[in-house]
Amino acid sequence: MYSHSNDYNDISLDVSNISDSFPVKLSKRNHGKNCCAICGAKSTxxxxxxxxxxxxxxxxxxxxxxxxxxxxxxxxxxxxxxxxxxxxxxxxxxxxxxxxxxxxxxIRTEEQNQRHRALVEANRLQKLKQSDQLQKHSQKISKIRHDSISSMDSDINQVDLLFELFYDNAQQIISDDFIFKFDRDLTDVLNLYCVPVSCLITFLKQLSQFQQLSIDDRLILLKYNTKVLIPILIYLLNTTFDMQILINHPGICNINNKIADAYSLFSYIVPDDNRLLVILIIVLLFCPCLYTTDSLYDVGYISDQSRQLIQYAYDEYVQLLWYYVIDKCDDNEQQAALMYMKIVTACLQLQKVTNEIYDIVKCFVQVDQLHMMMQSILHLT
Structure with missing residues (x-):
């Protein structure tokens, strides 16, 4: 297990010397007119x-x-x-x-925040009503899209709404002093993941396409796909809320290097674009064959009705991701295609690293002391 002595090296994910083999640089100091007036970081x-x-x-x-x-x-x-x-x-x-x-x-009060969210939602619904694309889908799917926070009409502005929705929900859960410190028992560390997973679930509950699924089918999606999303989610929370992550090098069976490697996969592709990460998380959540070689429909016994909804949501978000990448590349399709392939490659690497981490977890975690949420997500029940 982890050493509790004081002579280990705490290595923050904010620096580039996470290890000699796995260089990570999750944040960088910026200079110039686009800097934060308070701390000098890149301004938003x-x-x-x-x-x-x-x-x-x-x-x-x-x-x-x-x-x-x-x-x-x-x-x-x-x-x-x-x-x-x-x-x-x-x-x-x-x-x-x-x-x-x-x-x-x-600073808006909670009442003002509620009014603001209501206004944003009203504007979104008005835009959806005016969208010609709604007429191309069946009446059932159109009704779902009409009421859905996550419904897309290929409008890049929807990405801002999704990120704002994620941010508003996550900031209610992530405390100022929350720190991932990998210097304790592996089971204790895994229990810390309940916080980011709670952020993810709270966010997903706002998406109508997720709400339309039965309780059992929602649990199947979360159980089979969440553990691959956790590294992206941690990186997103780290860059959005400055969440501290301290890693004790190297950990059991080099697990800390593997975790750091998983966190860093997207830092080189989209270092300053948390909105893209939010879209990617939703895409992967609705992916029917993300973690196993078998279809999620087969291993989880998802109902036919839910399959249609899941496939619809997956197709829509993949399309939105592509439109967003094209917009990010200033309509240069060749450059967009290259970036898209880098994202796909990073996702494949993420699957491989996640499998390696999971193999270590199965050997060393104390299941009876693990939170039930994590037991389910890690398939340890």
Whole structure:
């Protein structure tokens, strides 16, 4: 099992020296006009009247309305705030937010958030009603698409709605101090995965195509496909919420290197595009033969009605992924095809690494101490 001594090397996924064999660089320092005014990371736009990254945006949303004297600096009161140190002192980070001009009055209340989501949904439904593509599908499928958050009319703007939906749900679950620290018993580490898996399930519950499935068929999809999605999900949460991941090198049977390798597969293809990762997660979730060589329909006894819904959802999201890649490549289909193939290759590599990790888990995990959710997802029940 893992060593509990203090002489191991904690290696963060934010740096490139995860190991000599598996170089990982999940975040990079940016310089120039597109930098976050608070920590210097790559900005995502103007948030609360200041150009910031998604991490500082989320930080200010959570803490901006709290009294400043609630937080205390345990050092000098003038801590350096950058991409590496921004989590170390809440007081100095919040002071810098205000000093750079962030406006707490811009923070929406929960009631305002609900009104905003209702307005977004109303606009989405209006666009779906006007879509000619709805007329090409059967009446049953059209009704599902009409009510579905995840229904696509090949409009790239739908990607923003999906990411916003994922972000709004995940931020309610991921706490500021949540850390993946791989220096404990493997069973304890696996139990930490309940948090990101909960984020995924909460998000999926908002998708009407998922809701239309029977409870049993939903569980089959989650049981057979989620464990391949976990590395993408962890990487997405890490880059979106600055979730800390510390890896004790190398771990049982080199498992930590394999986990880091799985996390890093998409960092080189889409290093700054979390929206694409959200689409990819949904595509893989509805994939009927993601983890095994057999069809999910055969191994899981999914009903005929659910097969139609799953296949429809899979086809629609694959199409949306392709449209989004083309848009990302400025309508250059040759370049888009190359990027798409890189994504497919990364997915195949992810399957291979996931299998290797799972083989180690089956040998060393203490099943009776594993959370029931993880027992089901890892097929250990």
């Amino acid at each position: 736009g103007n948030n609360f009247d200041v150009l910031t990254c998604s991490s500082c945006k989320a930080f200010f949303r959570r803490n901006g309305i709290k009294p400043l004297n609630q937080f205390f600096c345990h050092v000098s009161g003038n801590c350096k705030i950058d991409e590496r140190t921004r989590r170390q002192c809440t007081a100095c980070r919040l002071r810098k937010c205000f000093a750079m001009g962030m406006v707490k009055e811009r």
